[in-house]
Amino acid sequence: MKKKRRLVSIVLALTMVLTMAGCGSKSAVESLNEAAPAETTDNSTAAEAPAAAEETTEAAALDTSERVDLVFYVMGDAPVDEIAVEDALNEILLEKVNATIDFQFSTWTDFQQKYSLELTAGQADLIYVANWLNYGQLATSGAFEELDDLLNTVAPALKDTVGESNLNMCRVDGKVYAVPCSWAEYTCNGVKYREDLREKYNLPVPDSLENFEAYMLGIKENAPGQGLLTVTTEESQGLLTAFDAAWILNLKYPWVNANGLPYGLASNYDTPSDVYDYWYSDDFTDDMKLMKKWADLGFWSKSALSDTNDSEAYKSGLCVAEIAGQNPNKQIAAIKEFEKEQPDWKSEYIAYGEITNTIYPGHATQNGTAIVRGSKNPERALKVLELLMTDESINRLVQCGIEGTNYELDANGIYHNLSTSIPEEFPYEGFNTWSLRNGDYKLPQETDVILNQMFDKYEELGSKTKFPNVNIYNGFNENYDAYQAERTAVSNVMKQYLAPLQAGLVDDVDAAVEEFRQKMTDAGIEVCRDGFKEQWEAYCNEYGYK
Amino acid sequence: MKIKKNTSTMIFNIITYVMLTFGAIVCVFPFIIIVSGSLTNNTTILTQGYSVLPRDITLSAYRTIFNAPKDILQAYKMTFYYTIVGTAIGLMMITLTGYVISRREFKYRNTVSFLIYFTSIFGGGMIPWYLMYANVLNMKGSTFAIWFPALMSPFLIILMRTFIVGSVPEAITESAKIDGAGHLTIFFKIVMPVLKPGLATVGLFLALGYWNDWYRSSMFSTSSKTWELQFYLYDLLNATTALKQMAQSTSISTAELPTQSVKLAMAVVATGPVILFYPFVQKFFVSGITVGAVKG
Numbered sequence: 001m002k003k004k005r006r007l008v009s010i011v012l013a014l015t016m017v018l019t020m021a022g023c024g025s026k027s028a029v030e031s032l033n034e035a036a037p038a039e040t041t042d043n044s045t046a047a048e049a050p051a052a053a054e055e056t057t058e059a060a061a062l063d064t065s066e067r068v069d070l071v072f073y074v075m076g077d078a079p080v081d082e083i084a085v086e087d088a089l090n091e092i093l094l095e096k097v098n099a100t101i102d103f104q105f106s107t108w109t110d111f112q113q114k115y116s117l118e119l120t121a122g123q124a125d126l127i128y129v130a131n132w133l134n135y136g137q138l139a140t141s142g143a144f145e146e147l148d149d150l151l152n153t154v155a156p157a158l159k160d161t162v163g164e165s166n167l168n169m170c171r172v173d174g175k176v177y178a179v180p181c182s183w184a185e186y187t188c189n190g191v192k193y194r195e196d197l198r199e200k201y202n203l204p205v206p207d208s209l210e211n212f213e214a215y216m217l218g219i220k221e222n223a224p225g226q227g228l229l230t231v232t233t234e235e236s237q238g239l240l241t242a243f244d245a246a247w248i249l250n251l252k253y254p255w256v257n258a259n260g261l262p263y264g265l266a267s268n269y270d271t272p273s274d275v276y277d278y279w280y281s282d283d284f285t286d287d288m289k290l291m292k293k294w295a296d297l298g299f300w301s302k303s304a305l306s307d308t309n310d311s312e313a314y315k316s317g318l319c320v321a322e323i324a325g326q327n328p329n330k331q332i333a334a335i336k337e338f339e340k341e342q343p344d345w346k347s348e349y350i351a352y353g354e355i356t357n358t359i360y361p362g363h364a365t366q367n368g369t370a371i372v373r374g375s376k377n378p379e380r381a382l383k384v385l386e387l388l389m390t391d392e393s394i395n396r397l398v399q400c401g402i403e404g405t406n407y408e409l410d411a412n413g414i415y416h417n418l419s420t421s422i423p424e425e426f427p428y429e430g431f432n433t434w435s436l437r438n439g440d441y442k443l444p445q446e447t448d449v450i451l452n453q454m455f456d457k458y459e460e461l462g463s464k465t466k467f468p469n470v471n472i473y474n475g476f477n478e479n480y481d482a483y484q485a486e487r488t489a490v491s492n493v494m495k496q497y498l499a500p501l502q503a504g505l506v507d508d509v510d511a512a513v514e515e516f517r518q519k520m521t522d523a524g525i526e527v528c529r530d531g532f533k534e535q536w537e538a539y540c541n542e543y544g545y546k
Numbered sequence: 547m548k549i550k551k552n553t554s555t556m557i558f559n560i561i562t563y564v565m566l567t568f569g570a571i572v573c574v575f576p577f578i579i580i581v582s583g584s585l586t587n588n589t590t591i592l593t594q595g596y597s598v599l600p601r602d603i604t605l606s607a608y609r610t611i612f613n614a615p616k617d618i619l620q621a622y623k624m625t626f627y628y629t630i631v632g633t634a635i636g637l638m639m640i641t642l643t644g645y646v647i648s649r650r651e652f653k654y655r656n657t658v659s660f661l662i663y664f665t666s667i668f669g670g671g672m673i674p675w676y677l678m679y680a681n682v683l684n685m686k687g688s689t690f691a692i693w694f695p696a697l698m699s700p701f702l703i704i705l706m707r708t709f710i711v712g713s714v715p716e717a718i719t720e721s722a723k724i725d726g727a728g729h730l731t732i733f734f735k736i737v738m739p740v741l742k743p744g745l746a747t748v749g750l751f752l753a754l755g756y757w758n759d760w761y762r763s764s765m766f767s768t769s770s771k772t773w774e775l776q777f778y779l780y781d782l783l784n785a786t787t788a789l790k791q792m793a794q795s796t797s798i799s800t801a802e803l804p805t806q807s808v809k810l811a812m813a814v815v816a817t818g819p820v821i822l823f824y825p826f827v828q829k830f831f832v833s834g835i836t837v838g839a840v841k842g
Contacts, residue, residue, distance in 0.1 A: 076785070076788070077781065077785055078770060082769075104768055105768075107764065107767075107781050107784070107785075108781060108784040108785040108787075108788035108789070109760070109777070109780055109781045109784045110764055111788065114764070114765070117673065117680075117765075120673065121676070121680050121681050123681070310592075311790055312592050315592075316592040316593050317593070318592075318593070327793075341589075
């Protein structure tokens with residue numbers, strides 16, 4: 001009896017420990033990322049060796065005698081006309097390479113988790129990749145097929161279209177795992193402001209901190225009661241800033257990346273590998289005093305730290321400028337909305353990089369397509385990808401749907417959607433295949449006229465920088481496994497001490513800065529900085545960003 | 547006849563009523579905000595915020611929804627389908643299982659009960675669960691994948707078993723056996739009629755579970771035609787946030803996103819039937835839960 005009781009208590013204790021271990025372990029997705037590759041690497045290396053050997057001997061002749069049904073996993077929701085467009089597409093693909101393609105959609109619910117699951121399940125052949133979907137990490141852990149050899153043997157045309165330098169940006173540990181889109185896009189952050197108000201009150205263009213202040217003050221004096229900024233903490237997650245208002249400081253610094261480097265470090269675009277300290281510098285204290293001054297002037301709400309982001313504030317006139325997380329595309333959206341609802345209003349945009357001469361396009365890993373490791377037909381998948389991107393009629397079909405049914409081109413060659421219902425039967429880029437954009441075939445929408453003007457301007461400015469039109473920062477993948485705990489602590493201190501500083505909601509700036517620095521040191525910022533610097537410098541060396 | 551009231555009952559009643567009123571307000575208030583928001587002009591919501599009584603009353607949000615009601619009606623249809631099929635089959639299986647493991651003459655009933663109970667503590671986790679349905683059973687994309695995984699739950703089986711043990715004495719089934727009844731006759735003629743409150747409870751738990759589920763659609767649907775209603779609504783909200791996030795890093799169109807008032811109107815349309823339906827089954831629900839509880 002006693003023995004039995006003891007046994008029961010041991011079992012119970014074990015149960016408890018096990019369930020607790022279950023709760024405490026990493027999130028499902030994380031552990032998945034680690035577990036999956038180990039398994040997949042094995043079978044794929046085995047399967048790959050003979051395949052690679054075959055390819056080199058047979059060269060470009062791809063065997064298409066057997067019909068193959070491919071799955072292309074993409075993000076977001078399916079368009080209404082999914083089936084019709086897929087059918088039209090498959091008709092051509094069957095004829096050309098004896099393959100069909102089925103788009104499967106992640107939907108926007110839990111998409112990060114489902115994306116990892118899809119890679120584990122390995123049922124897709126082609127998959128959309130992007131840096132915001134952890135392309136670098138997934139590639140390191142072996143989620144995708146290596147494409148260097150395949151591109152040479154199966155799809156040389158695709159390689160030419162995308163270009164060597166673009167492909168190189170998708171290299172992870174020296175190997176290409178994704179084919180980026182071939183449309184250079186500028187997502188440079190900047191200030192969106194109300195040109196009509198500026199003209200009306202004869203204020204300066206907000207192209208420096210002084211002018212921005214004058215612009216805001218001018219509106220405050222001339223139109224009392226008008227909201228000025230609706231800044232919150234929401235666009236400032238991560239390890240760069242903690243409050244949206246601090247984005248405006250990009251007008252002052254020619255940093256390699258908007259808001260500098262993580263952990264309060266910074267380096268200038270012209271000398272990326274020369275990392276210097278920002279949080280512990282006098283510049284930082286001065287900047288925080290400026291923030292305090294603006295907060296006292298009432299540029300933003302006293303409750304800004306706890307406010308939630310209202311993305312429609314600008315559109316509805318609750319603020320007269322937006323400074324955090326803006327890009328040319330948002331400016332276009334604002335123009336469109338003003339046209340529709342407030343015809344007298346005018347929105348203008350200044351990219352921070354225009355002022356500081358640090359303009360560069362989005363990184364190639366922003367939008368790419370990869371082949372899932374374990375795909376049974378990687379060659380055919382790549383061939384199909386090549387057709388989707390390099391064949392003009394197929395590219396238009398997959399991006400815009402069926403001409404005459406879903407869209408038409410007017411006399412100027414501008415794209416117009418033909419659907420009458422909401423939501424549109426096949427919206428522009430209806431399959432969400434942003435990775436298949438081809439700069440030569442991309443149909444212009446009405447708003448693209450202004451967007452392209454902006455891009456042309458940026459391209460010209462960008463070509464004059466030290467690294468002409470190269471996005472340096474976003475190709476870098478930080479591996480913080482070694483200092484995960486310190487990193488979390490730093491992130492918490494940022495939320496608790498940096499956010500009120502940057503929001504100017506402290507009584508004594510000097511004392512608050514001192515306290516913030518002390519807390520940062522306690523949290524172990526030095527460990528993070530050392531780890532980051534080492535990796536960053538290695539990265540800069542590898543790509544020659546000196 | 548009048549029940550005499552003394553001061554202490556009066557005080558008790560007052561306190562109870564105050565507390566209940568407070569609780570009711572807390573529950574109803576958000577819903578009132580939703581209804582009023584759905585009737586308010588979208589720009590008014592943006593500039594002046596939400597209010598208890600609608601200002602600038604307009605039906606435009608509802609007009610937008612019912613202009614193209616195809617999607618929402620499809621989602622309704624599917625949810626009804628999942629709820630009815632899932633509840634019917636699930637109820638059947640749970641009752642049968644509960645009955646079998648409550649029988650004394652079933653030799654392995656303890657082992658089987660343990661195995662069922664075991665799964666309620668130790669699960670395989672989300673990834674094996676997903677791989678099982680997607681890769682092994684190949685159910686991804688079918689409607690089967692949405693109602694099948696939720697048919698049985700250890701909690702409901704145990705609830706049912708406890709209920710059967712408590713309300714059907716062994717002697718009754720034994721005497722039926724002596725009279726020559728087989729297992730099926732005993733189950734359907736003798737046991738089932740006594741089980742009504744138990745069936746109502748378990749049925750309601752199942753039905754509510756199916757009605758409120760969105761997760762399985764999220765995991766296994768490959769076409770919006772098989773979406774559950776709750777997922778349809780949830781995804782609508784998620785799409786809005788995700789696209790706005792994405793617009794930060796790449797050019798995508800965000801012009802077609804639903805407005806605040808349309809989202810609220812969607813919520814009203816989705817809750818509608820439950821509100822109509824709930825008062826009628828509520829009494830079963832309350833009595834069922836107390837009946838199903840383990841009695842000393």
